[in-house]
Structures are given as C-alpha cells and as structure tokens.
Amino acid sequence: MARVGFKKIYPAGSLDKTAVQALFSHLKTHVASAGFNVLLDNPDAIDFIRMGAATGTADDDTPHWAFEYVDWGADAEIRAYPVYGTHFVDGAAYAHSYTLVHSGWLGNPSPEFTLWFAADGAAGWWWLHGVEADAGSATGVSMRPACVGATSRRYPSDTHQGLCARYGIWDAWGDWEPAYARDEDGLIDTTPWTGTWSPFGEGWSFNAKRHPGSPLPKMAVPQFPNRDGGISACILGEFNEILILTDGYASEETVVPGWIAMIGNEWDQPYAVPAPASFTLL
Numbered sequence: 001m002a003r004v005g006f007k008k009i010y011p012a013g014s015l016d017k018t019a020v021q022a023l024f025s026h027l028k029t030h031v032a033s034a035g036f037n038v039l040l041d042n043p044d045a046i047d048f049i050r051m052g053a054a055t056g057t058a059d060d061d062t063p064h065w066a067f068e069y070v071d072w073g074a075d076a077e078i079r080a081y082p083v084y085g086t087h088f089v090d091g092a093a094y095a096h097s098y099t100l101v102h103s104g105w106l107g108n109p110s111p112e113f114t115l116w117f118a119a120d121g122a123a124g125w126w127w128l129h130g131v132e133a134d135a136g137s138a139t140g141v142s143m144r145p146a147c148v149g150a151t152s153r154r155y156p157s158d159t160h161q162g163l164c165a166r167y168g169i170w171d172a173w174g175d176w177e178p179a180y181a182r183d184e185d186g187l188i189d190t191t192p193w194t195g196t197w198s199p200f201g202e203g204w205s206f207n208a209k210r211h212p213g214s215p216l217p218k219m220a221v222p223q224f225p226n227r228d229g230g231i232s233a234c235i236l237g238e239f240n241e242i243l244i245l246t247d248g249y250a251s252e253e254t255v256v257p258g259w260i261a262m263i264g265n266e267w268d269q270p271y272a273v274p275a276p277a278s279f280t281l282l
Helices: 017-033
Strands: 003-010 037-042 045-049 064-071 076-084 098-102 113-120 125-133 141-150 168-171 176-178 195-198 224-226 243-245 259-262 271-274
Touching: 003 017, 017 037, 017 045, 017 064, 017 076, 017 098, 017 113, 076 141, 076 168, 098 125, 098 141, 113 141, 113 271, 125 271
Parallel strands: none
Antiparallel strands: 003 113, 037 045, 045 064, 064 076, 076 098, 113 125, 125 141, 141 168, 168 176, 195 224, 243 271, 259 271
16 A cells, blocks of 8 residues: 556547546545545545544644545536545535546547546655647647645644645646635635745746756756735745656656656646656556
C-alpha cells in the first residue's frame, strides 16, 4: 500500500460522460489502495483522510479530502475538496470544491488526452495531471487538469486571522484552494482563493516561458503561498508535494529520486511531484 498511481490514454473523441464516470471509479479504487482511511463511500462520492487518522477527525493538521462525481446530463464532472470537519457533506464542515475533470472541457470531439494520477495514504497527498494533444504547442501537448492535494507545512496556529488550513488543492496555474481561510477581519471564508508565488514570479502569471539564453535550463525551486486579493497571508511554509521547474524537462522525467516532472505547452508552468515507482496502465 501507500504510494500508487495509474496512467490512462484516451483516444481522440473518447473523453465523454461514460469515460468520466469510469475515471471516478478508478480514483476511488486507487484512493483505497493507497491506504487512506475512507470516511464516506457512496456511488457519487468518496471522503478520505490520511492513514491512521481516526474516523470523525476534524483536525486540519491531518490532510482530509473528498472526490465527488456530478452528473450534468450530457456531461459529467469530478470535483475534489479539501475538507476540515467530519466529512465534506457535514453542514458544520468547511470544504471548497475544485473541478478536476469535466467531459465538456476538451470540446466535441475531444483530442487525444493522457491522464496520470498518484496518491500516498501514509503521507496524505494525491495529484492528478492531464494533457491534451496540441499541434500548436512546441511539446505537442497542453495541460488541462493539473492539480495536487498538497500537505503544506504550517508554523503559526490557525486560530489567527489571515490563516488557512495547512493543506489544500494547488494547480499548475497557481490557484491554492485550502479547506478554509480567515479573511482580514478574522472571519472564516468558506470559498477562499489565494495566489502563490515562486522565485520566478507569480504562479498564476505566464511565468513558465523562459528566455532561450537562460543559464539554468533545469532547476527545481520551492513554491510558496502568497497574499492575494482579499485573503490575508495564508501559510508560512513551503509546499511538501510541489517543486516548480524551469523548462527543459519532459513528462515523467526524474527530477530528484522519487519525483517526476510534469509539463504542458511553453506557457504552462512545469512542475514536479512525488510519484510511484511505476504507473498502472489502464
């Protein structure tokens, strides 16, 4: 158990509602295989917490997540939630949704689409990365879903205003979706959005394209949360499951032992994530 992952290649025109429904089933299976403690399991949702955590735990020091399947008639969506509370449908819990996959995203017919997923129940993280075929890109692909359930370190207590849960969902465009955040007045905002930054600039800006003469074509750097908009400074610590990369990598290329690169087109922010020794091909 612990670290698992799969890879799935969808031929052009095949990423439809049925495919998304099947993907949700694969996510549920691999979450259980990763060793997470499953708190809620029904046909349309799975709520899970780090291995060894007690049922009913409402502790933001322990990464807690949920995946949900949403039927939109002709289309379907899979959402992810960071959760602070008993489970994500508990009215007293704080949770914020983020769309992982939507069958209508890629158009009709959809281009060829490749998806990776990995999870580690003992460490408490997961990530999902997808690319669509893109003839106009220098790499031949562009990122679509690219997000990580990150277990960021946090130093001060979350009882202070302007702080949020130590874990949340990060995407490759710099959005950071924690379970909850406190605004500048100290009130809990259940739909937070915050920006991120790296030494190369804002995570949500087009900072991935490098000058061709850069003397550092390959370099991994920490990614830090940052104050943005109406949400106060969130987390004083680095992301445990994210490294921001300069260009020069290829997808699945080893960055450091146990970590691999994930890329898109020349405008997408390349990044690295921890990975299993191999991916199950579905």
